[in-house]
Amino acid sequence: xxxxxxxxxxxxxxxxxxxxxxxxxxxxxxxxxxxxxxxxxxxxxxxxxxxxxxxxxxxxxxxxxxxxxxxxxxxxxxxxxxxxxxxxxxxxxxxxxxxxxxxxxxxxxxxxxxxxxxxxxxxxxxxxxxxxxxxxxxxxxxxxxxxxxxxxxxxxxxxxxxxxxxxxxxxxxxxxxxxxxxxxxxxxxxxxxxxxxxxxxxxxxxxxxxxxxxxxxxxxxxxxxxxxxxxxxxxxxxxxxxxxxxxxxxxxxxx
Numbered sequence: 384x385x386x387x388x389x390x391x392x393x394x395x396x397x398x399x400x401x402x403x404x405x406x407x408x409x410x411x412x413x414x415x416x417x418x419x420x421x422x423x424x425x426x427x428x429x430x431x432x433x434x435x436x437x438x439x440x441x442x443x444x445x446x447x448x449x450x451x452x453x454x455x456x457x458x459x460x461x462x463x464x465x466x467x468x469x470x471x472x473x474x475x476x477x478x479x480x481x482x483x484x485x486x487x488x489x490x491x492x493x494x495x496x497x498x499x500x501x502x503x504x505x506x507x508x509x510x511x512x513x514x515x516x517x518x519x520x521x522x523x524x525x526x527x528x529x530x531x532x533x534x535x536x537x538x539x540x541x542x543x544x545x546x547x548x549x550x551x552x553x554x555x556x557x558x559x560x561x562x563x564x565x566x567x568x569x570x571x572x573x574x575x576x577x578x579x580x581x582x583x584x585x586x587x588x589x590x591x592x593x594x595x596x597x598x599x600x601x602x603x604x605x606x607x608x609x610x611x612x613x614x615x616x617x618x619x620x621x622x623x624x625x626x627x628x629x630x631x632x633x634x635x636x637x638x
Contacts (some may be wrong), residue, residue, distance in 0.1 A: 385413070388467065396557075404586075410485060411484065411485060411487060412485065412486045412487070412488065413486070413487050413488060414459060414479070414486060414487070414488045415471070415480055415485075415486040415488075415489050416459070416474075416489055416490035417471040417472075417473055417474045417475075417476060417477050417478050418456050418459065418460055418616070419423075419471070419472075419473075419609060419613070419636055420474060421595075421602060421605055421606065421609065422474075422492065422520055422522060423490060424452075424453070424456040424478075424609070425455070425520060425595070425598060425605065426511065426518070426519060426520050427452035427456055428448075428449070428452045428598060429513060429519070429520060429593045429597055430511075430513060430514040430515060430516050430519075431448040431449075431450070431451060431452045431513055431515050431516075432484060432518075432520045432571060432576070433446065433448045433449055433598070434597065434598060434599045435599045435600045435633075436599050436600070436633070442630065443629070444625075444627075444629075444630045445626070445627035445631060447508065447589075449584045449625075450622050451514070452514070453622075454489065454496075454613065455514070456562065456616065457580075457615065457616045457618070459490075459617065460616065462522060466588070466593050468515070468582075474495055477489045477490075477491070477497060477568075478491065478498065480613065482498075482502060482504065483484075484516040487593075488603070489633040490511070492519055493508065493559050493561050494522070494558070494559070495558045496508075496559050496579075497558040497559045497560060499559070499577060499579075500508075500558070500559065500575075500576030500577050500578070501576065501577070502577055503577060504577065505580055506579055506580070507579050507580050507581035508579045508582040508583065509581075509582075509583065510583050510588075510591070514589075517591045518591055518592075518593045519588075519592060519593070520589050520593060520594070520595075521538055521592035521594050523594070524560075526541075526542045526545055526546070528542060540556050544564065547564070548554045548563065548564055548566055548567065548609070549566075551563060551564035551566075551567035552564070552567045552570065554567065555567040555568070555574070556574055557572075557575075557577060559578075559579075561588075568585055568586070569585075569586070590614070604632075607632055608629065608632065611625065611629055611632055612625060612629075613630050
């Protein structure tokens with residue numbers, strides 16, 4: 384099954400030592416993530432090249448690529464070889480279960496695993512499995528300056544300082560977040576903390592990175608769609624029922 388293969392390859396973060404063996408422990412799940420997060424289920428839409436409201440598809444709910452993507456998100460929760468789904472309130476739940484040895488893999492972000500630097504857990508990172516493309520979601524922490532600021536020169540100097548070599552090297556050394564400065568990003572040796580024993584070459588990640596604009600919807604609308612999809616993901620309604628409510632939601636959006 385496609386979902387089973389995806390589950391086997393979706394080892395974004397997986398352990399090696401220091402926790403119960405998944406085959407022998409009675410309550411260890413293969414995979415967990417906070418799928419309701421806008422930073423999780425939207426990845427599968429990006430990988431399918433799906434775009435809301437394009438000229439060729441005025442009715443998104445009729446698009447097979449939409450439901451293929453949403454089905455992957457749903458089945459990754461339900462197809463765990465167990466009768467019990469794993470629901471989370473935030474990313475922190477899946478991360479805590481991973482640290483406690485209750486799940487073997489989790490879908491997360493580089494920023495989200497900085498807390499592993501303080502553990503003794505041996506773990507590795509791999510890229511997401513691919514649907515039609517190998518796209519993944521890029522989340523950017525940016526700096527902005529008010530147009531009406533009374534100290535524009537100081538604000539610009541601060542922004543340049545934060546994006547400069549020294550601060551970016553500090554980010555690289557003090558976290559698993561990916562810095563923007565090339566020299567900081569390329570730093571590999573003498574990094575403090577418990578680092579992953581294996582990870583993809585960081586320079587190779589950028590070509591696969593996409594952002595929310597690729598979906599042609601703002602985060603507010605995506606949040607509303609997520610609320611409408613909860614019954615579908617819980618298997619309380621089928622695609623036809625969910626599609627009717629999604630079309631009604633999109634019809635209320637301004638052109």
